[in-house]
Amino acid sequence: MRLFGGVFMGIIFLTVGIILLLNSIFNFNINIFKLTIGILIVLFGVFILFNGFSFQDSRNIVFREGVIKVSEVQDEYNIVFASGIVDLSKVKIENEVKKIEVNTIFAEGKVILNPDVPTLIKASSAFGELELPDRSSVIFSSQNYRIGDISTNQGYLEIKASAVFGKLKLITTN
Known part of the structure; x- marks a missing residue:
């Protein structure tokens, strides 16, 4: 999916940039601002096509x-x-108690959990879907979910999970 997303966005930016450039050139009314914007959009499209915008x-x-x-x-x-x-x-x-925050924003993600580690999941979703280990979903709301026995005198993992315009799936290993 990433390949097609990058190619698609790159082609869109290249096309828009070329159209702006051709319009600027063939109307003989050369506007430096339009020409600069066109060149920047073309370069941004090439940058996306060759995967120069990703980061991990x-x-x-x-x-x-x-x-x-x-x-x-x-x-x-x-x-x-x-x-x-x-x-x-x-x-x-x-x-x-170890606290972790996991966010997906315009993305699709999975969180793999160990079922032997006591875990408290504080799930929230805004315009997205968050799927809990029991396959229940959180959509436009918040929900707490527990794995194992959680007590204050024993350590546990606390995860604040959120999905914004995306999907986050929490699963346990078997």
């Missing part, structure tokens, strides 16, 4: 497909205009 690090996936394998918990993970997986199945909890 240990916490973010932007404009690409990717996997983030988490061993050491960080506070926030984001999937933006992308398709990605955040693998939390190897996270160890040692008598402390």
Whole structure:
């Protein structure tokens, strides 16, 4: 899906840029502003076509497909205009509460959880869908979901998951 999305957006920007350039050139009324905008749009289209706009690090996936394998918990993970997986199945909890925020914005994401780690999921969705491990969905609302026994004197994983104009699916490994 990423290939077609990048090619499609690149072709759109190239076409719009070329049309602006041709209109500026053939009307003989050369407006520097139009010419500059046209050139910028063409260059942006070429940039997108050759995948120069994607980004991934240990916490973010932007404009690409990717996997983030988490061993050491960080506070926030984001999937933006992308398709990605955040693998939390190897996270160890040692008598402390570890808080994580996972966001999908105009994206599709999966979060892989270990069923043996007590987890509290605070799910919220705005113009998107968030699917919980029991396959129930959160759409235009908020919901809490628990995996295992959660107590204040025992460590657990607390995940604030949100989907904005996208889909986030939380699954457990078997």
